[in-house]
Structures are given as C-alpha cells and as structure tokens.
Amino acid sequence: MPLPTPQSSVRVVTMKVNGLDLSAREDETIIEVCRENQIPIPSLCYLDGLSILGGCRLCLVELEGQNRLFAACSTRVAEGMRVVTNSERLRHYRRTIVELLFAERNHVCSVCVSNGHCELQNLAQGCGVNHVRMPYRYPHYEVDSSHEMFRVDHNRCVLCTRCVRVCDEIEGAHTWDVMGRGSDCQVITDLARPWGDSNTCTSCGKCVQVCPTGALVKQGTSAGEMVKDQSFLPILARRRHLR
Amino acid sequence: MGNPRITVATAWLDGCSGCHMSFLDMDERLIELASHIDIVHGPLVDTKELPAQVDLGILEGSVSNDHDLATAKAFRKHCKQLISLGDCAVNGNVPAMRNAFKLDAVIERAYRENVDLNPQIPVDGVPRLREVVLPLHGVVEVDLFVPGCPPPADAIYYVLSELIAGRTPDPNQLTRFGA
Ligand code: SF4
Ligand code: SF4
Ligand code: SF4
Numbered sequence A: 001m002p003l004p005t006p007q008s009s010v011r012v013v014t015m016k017v018n019g020l021d022l023s024a025r026e027d028e029t030i031i032e033v034c035r036e037n038q039i040p041i042p043s044l045c046y047l048d049g050l051s052i053l054g055g056c057r058l059c060l061v062e063l064e065g066q067n068r069l070f071a072a073c074s075t076r077v078a079e080g081m082r083v084v085t086n087s088e089r090l091r092h093y094r095r096t097i098v099e100l101l102f103a104e105r106n107h108v109c110s111v112c113v114s115n116g117h118c119e120l121q122n123l124a125q126g127c128g129v130n131h132v133r134m135p136y137r138y139p140h141y142e143v144d145s146s147h148e149m150f151r152v153d154h155n156r157c158v159l160c161t162r163c164v165r166v167c168d169e170i171e172g173a174h175t176w177d178v179m180g181r182g183s184d185c186q187v188i189t190d191l192a193r194p195w196g197d198s199n200t201c202t203s204c205g206k207c208v209q210v211c212p213t214g215a216l217v218k219q220g221t222s223a224g225e226m227v228k229d230q231s232f233l234p235i236l237a238r239r240r241h242l243r
Numbered sequence B: 001m002g003n004p005r006i007t008v009a010t011a012w013l014d015g016c017s018g019c020h021m022s023f024l025d026m027d028e029r030l031i032e033l034a035s036h037i038d039i040v041h042g043p044l045v046d047t048k049e050l051p052a053q054v055d056l057g058i059l060e061g062s063v064s065n066d067h068d069l070a071t072a073k074a075f076r077k078h079c080k081q082l083i084s085l086g087d088c089a090v091n092g093n094v095p096a097m098r099n100a101f102k103l104d105a106v107i108e109r110a111y112r113e114n115v116d117l118n119p120q121i122p123v124d125g126v127p128r129l130r131e132v133v134l135p136l137h138g139v140v141e142v143d144l145f146v147p148g149c150p151p152p153a154d155a156i157y158y159v160l161s162e163l164i165a166g167r168t169p170d171p172n173q174l175t176r177f178g179a
Helices: A030-036 A088-104 A119-126 A162-172 A206-210 A232-242 B018-024 B029-034 B066-078 B087-091 B094-100 B103-113 B151-165
Strands: A010-016 A020-025 A061-064 A069-071 A081-084 A152-153 A176-179 A184-189 A214-219 B004-012 B035-042 B053-058 B063-065 B078-085 B129-134 B145-146
Touching: A010 A030, A020 A030, A061 A088, A069 A088, A088 A119, A162 A206, A162 A232, A162 B078, A162 B094, A206 A214, A206 B004, B004 B018, B004 B066, B004 B151, B018 B053, B018 B151, B029 B151, B035 B053, B053 B066, B063 B066, B066 B078, B066 B129, B078 B087, B078 B151, B087 B094, B094 B129, B103 B129, B145 B151
Parallel strands: A010 A081, B004 B035, B004 B053, B053 B078, B078 B145
Antiparallel strands: A010 A020, A061 A069, A061 A081, A152 A214, A176 A184, B063 B129
C-alpha cells in the first residue's frame, strides 16, 4: 500500500519577472522559476539536479529596490519579488564574464572536440561576444589521457565544478576535487594523480556528460564529435533525493 | 539603392587562407558584388602596393611575425574601416596555440627536434617570429569582427552587402567562434 503523501506546508508566492506575473513555490529559486516559464537565464555552474555553487555569476539578475545584483541560482523567490533578467547592465556583465573565461585558458573552438556542442561557445554567441577585449593569459596546462575511456583537457575547463558535484552527489565516488587558488585552480582526480590511476573512479562517465565544455570528453572523439547528454541527471537526482 | 562602389583591400597574415577560400565560396554572388566593389590589393590581385586610401580593409590570420605586424599597421593606416576576418584574426586560434610555450622551445621543436636531414633555423629572407601570437585587435584598432573558422560565405556576403548599403552589420547570427 502506498504511503499517504505528507501534507505539504510549502506556500505559493506571486512575483513578477520582466513585468510578467508568475506564481511559484516559496522553496524555489529564481532560476528554477524562470526556467519553468521559458525565461532564458544563462548559467555554467548551475545544473538542475546538482547542489548549488553560485560560482560562475552568469545568472545574475536585478531585484527591484535592491542595488546589488543577485545570483538567480542561489536566491529564493519571495512574495511580491520583482525580477529583471535582461537589462543592459546585466548583458554587459554577462558578456564580460564570458570574455574573461575565454581569456583565462586556451579555447581553440575550431579544433575542439566540443565545437558546435559547447555551452560556453553557445553562451558567447548568445551574449554577442564576437571577440575578447582583454589580453589572453595563455597559461600552460597538461592534457591527461591516462583514463582508458575519458580525457581531461584543463585548457577548456571553466571551473564550474559540475564534475566534482556529480561524482560526489550522484555517483557517490568523489573522484574529483579542486586544487589551488584563484586562476591557478584546477580540477584533480583523487590526490592529483592521473585519472587512469584513480582507484575511486567507477568509469560511469557522468562527469563527462555534465561538463559544459570540451574539458571532459570521451577518448577517440575528434573535432566537433563530442555531443553530451545530460537528461539522466534530474531523474537520478530525484531518485537519490527520494531514498 | 544606386550603384555605390567601394574599394576593398585584403591580406592574409598567419593563417591557412581558408577565410579567402570562404570569400570565393560566395560563388555567383561574387558577380553581383563585383559591380559594387573594386579589390585593390590581396592574394586575388597582382598589386604589391597598398593604395594610400582604401574604403575597406579585410585581414585574415593572426599577428605572428614582424611582417604580419607591419601589414596590420599599414592596413590600419590606409583603410577607413578594418575587418578582422576569421578566428585567427579574431582570437589567435590555432597559430596562438604556441603561446603556451616559449618561442625558443617552439623553434627548436619545429626546426631541429623533428628534422632528420640538415636541421637548421631559417633566418634569411623570412620575417622574425614574435614571442607571442596576438589577435589583430591586439596590435591595431579593429572596426568589425567576423569570427568563424572559416566564417561561412553567407556571413561574409551579409557583411559586405550591408557595408555597401551603408549599414553596420551584426554578423553574430550567422557565425561564431569555431563555426
Ligand atoms: S570548450 Fe567550448 S569554448 Fe572552449 S574551445 Fe571547446 S568549443 Fe570552444
Ligand atoms: S567517470 Fe564517474 S566515477 Fe569516474 S570521475 Fe567521472 S563521475 Fe566520477
Ligand atoms: S572539467 Fe568540466 S565540469 Fe569539471 S570544472 Fe571543468 S568545465 Fe566544469
């Protein structure tokens, strides 16, 4: 016999996004409400099904009556909230963030396995980034191909930590972590050992599928061939949550 | 629209000439364009000198050696408007992949380590490589960016026809990094 569903104590709030009247559950965040209502909000670190980081700042929105900007992924909705998702100021910041991501590492889309299927590349086009105004850093990064199925190319990493979170929260292996500070941050496997030597990785491939760029890819893919599928994530996340 | 004619100069810096090939890919539209533009300099014509006054300059490729730099500066000086065409010009692309290494190491690798027969570093009649490869706007001011590797012929056609009509094109819908 199915258990009786517990009485929900979650209330509904009414709010406005870009002048549009919406209702939402009070335990939802702004990005969830926007995405349910087909209001586009860009994000790199936020992914439905993973814990919230609030790191990439691409989902910044304006709240009426407040001077500072808020990350839509980590801000809960509230009664009477008035949200603006697409002002000139927001577009300016988003464009700048995307340009900084390109300047920080070595992105060569034309020869990248993710060319044409990359969230960063799509964002650049969507934000009107047709060149990068700041000087490129050209750091030196290694490519680790030691895993028999996958490869990590740190030149394409945007430090969104989706890989870290999916491996820890969904797969339960916690192979990934982050090492270093500031722009020297780097994702690592186990204690910065080659991925192929990892004794925690189950080779499930979840990290590869959630990685928004060409940083984590399948071995044997060539330019433009790496297409990712993230549809498994909300389903697995819900099942984990229900247990 | 009347029949305004504009002069166009193109050149090919450190790249593969793919952007010029994409230009040719406009096929029969080239004939239509020919009634509006005069190509006064570039790999498609025989002149060696850049005229003193050009309406539109189009540069493909990144700035990798002293000759690229001189060409970029000459184009900026003589062209009313300057277009950065293709990913090498816009973001450095493949030529800039050497920037993660020291120039000496790159030269050593290319001309000695990988050569069996008579390894030597060319110095006669070739321009000096610069320490860092830069996108075009890293050395001169650029008016319009057309990314893509190469930018599709449709994007180039759109940009040229808008400019001929006296409008400012936004090629963002037709091309992107790596397109
Ligand atoms: S990861 Fe994306 S943005 Fe970076 S080079 Fe590859 S396609 Fe381009
Ligand atoms: S393949 Fe699976 S277990 Fe291995 S690092 Fe990626 S998510 Fe973790
Ligand atoms: S490897 Fe991919 S998923 Fe992991 S932090 Fe870098 S960009 Fe994000």
